[in-house]
Amino acid sequence: MPRLKAALVVALATALGLIGAVSVSGSAQAATRSPMVIKNMQTDRCLSSNSAGTVHSNPCSGSDNQIWDRTLDGDSNSTLRNRATGRYLQAHANETVTTQPRSGSAAQKWRISHSPHEGYWRIKNLGNGKCLSNYGSSDPRTTRTLTCGPSTFDAWKIN
Incomplete structure (x- = not known):
């Protein structure tokens, strides 16, 4: 069970990191x-x-x-x-x-x-x-x- 929680935390952190990167690059492109x-x-x-x-x-x-x-x-x-x-x-x-x-x-x-x-x-x-x-x-x-x-x-x- 602890491994499952750790895997979910890593997956969630990775997903949030990717979403943040997309948002930053999208707003940077619009401002160019x-x-x-x-x-x-x-x-x-x-x-x-x-x-x-x-x-x-x-x-x-x-x-x-x-x-x-x-x-x-x-x-x-x-x-x-x-x-x-x-x-x-x-x-x-x-x-x-x-x-x-x-x-x-x-x-x-x-x-x-x-x-x-x-x-x-x-x-x-x-x-x-x-x-x-x-x-x-x-x-x-x-x-x-x-x-x-x-x-x-x-x-x-x-x-």
């Missing part, structure tokens, strides 16, 4: 932020935002308006928070892209994966299922989400 600059392949312009929530692309300057803090969740999805404004990149059903206060909705979650263009990335919104694109009218600042395709307007360099 990676700053990045997102530059379009076609236009050679950087994703930018202002305090009004407008998202566009501008000539790359290295300003905080062009730095995005990427946070990964447990499903390899990302939120992108603008360094200057503290607001999150959000896609809308009408294809517009803005920054908004954090909501945790799928509209603020992005899947970053390899694009068909080597060294570039595709940034797909989980809410509307479309890709971040710098394709628009004659205005090169236009940034929105469009059906994902092989276009260089949908390919982004992430530094």
Whole structure:
């Protein structure tokens, strides 16, 4: 009987140790932020935002308006928070892209994966299922989400 109790104590301690390790690593992963600059392949312009929530692309300057803090969740999805404004990149059903206060909705979650263009990335919104694109009218600042395709307007360099 004493051996059984000792074995149970060891098993319980081991189980609690493993659970503690999982909890610590899980919370550490959620808190990890990676700053990045997102530059379009076609236009050679950087994703930018202002305090009004407008998202566009501008000539790359290295300003905080062009730095995005990427946070990964447990499903390899990302939120992108603008360094200057503290607001999150959000896609809308009408294809517009803005920054908004954090909501945790799928509209603020992005899947970053390899694009068909080597060294570039595709940034797909989980809410509307479309890709971040710098394709628009004659205005090169236009940034929105469009059906994902092989276009260089949908390919982004992430530094």
